[in-house]
Structure formats: C-alpha cells, structure tokens
Amino acid sequence: MQTINLKDAKARFSSVVDEVVNGELVTITRHGKPVAALVSVEMAEAGRKAMASKRCSLVDHLRAFPGDLILERNPSPSRDLES
Template sequence: MWTLQDAKNRFSAVVDAAMAGQPQQVTRRGKPAVVVLSVAEYDRMRQAAADRRGSFLQHLLEFPGLDADPRPLARPRDVDF
C-alpha cells in the first residue's frame, strides 16, 4: 500500500509492481483511493464481468415473479357515448 505522496515520488516502482501482477493500492489522507493494475489484469476483469453479465433481455426474463402475467385480470367496461 502506498500513500499518495510516496506513489507520486516512486511512480515507476508502482507501475513496475502492477505490471508484475501485483495491484498497487494508493491511499489519500489515510483512506483507500485508487488501485493501479496492469492493462492485462484490467482487460481480464472487464471480460470476466462482461461474460457474467449476459444480455439485458435475459436479465429481465430472469426477474423473479415474472412467471405469471403481471397484468391484473380485468374485463373491458361498457362505455356510453
């Protein structure tokens, strides 16, 4: 873990460690702020998330409680003109 000031002063070391497969966490004012990781790791994580995500239509179809028709059973009413 790096403080922001240390990460700025030793940015090459931060990048080298991230490229070696070790994500580097940087803190700001004592709180976690960012993580530096290699492009390969970033791409792997994005692809894994996309693979799990599936399509929006599939997401809607898997929504619980949509097995039955959600519309109430109603009959049209007579209207006088």
C-alpha cells in the same frame, strides 16, 4: 497487495508501475483512506471480459477478478436487534 500513500506513489511512480506490471496490486491512499488501485492492463482486461461475458452482481465480479482477493462474509449482524 501493496498499499502506498499518494505522496510516495507520485515520488516513485515508475517503480510502482514496474511492480504492477509484475503482477502486484497497488492500493493508493489519501489521508489514510484507499482512493485508487493500480492493476496491470492484463488484470483489468480479464476483469472487463468477466463482466462482459455475463451480467453479474458485484460479488460475482469481484470473485472473477484475478488476484488473491478473498471475500469472506462478516458473521456479525448487520444491526443491533433490541429485545
């Protein structure tokens, strides 16, 4: 997965699209924060088909999405518990 800032993505858009066509997932950032992701039409269609085949939770959808996305649970508590 590649991360690129918006200014660079605009400057070399054609080569970024070529990378996406070759299977790369590209995350675009603005001011250091992710704002968009570029995926191939094939990957987007696979994600849509996975969603259409069954009603699922967001986690199920992310797990069905093609690519090397790995979801791991954060072992830390969601909030501090005071005694």
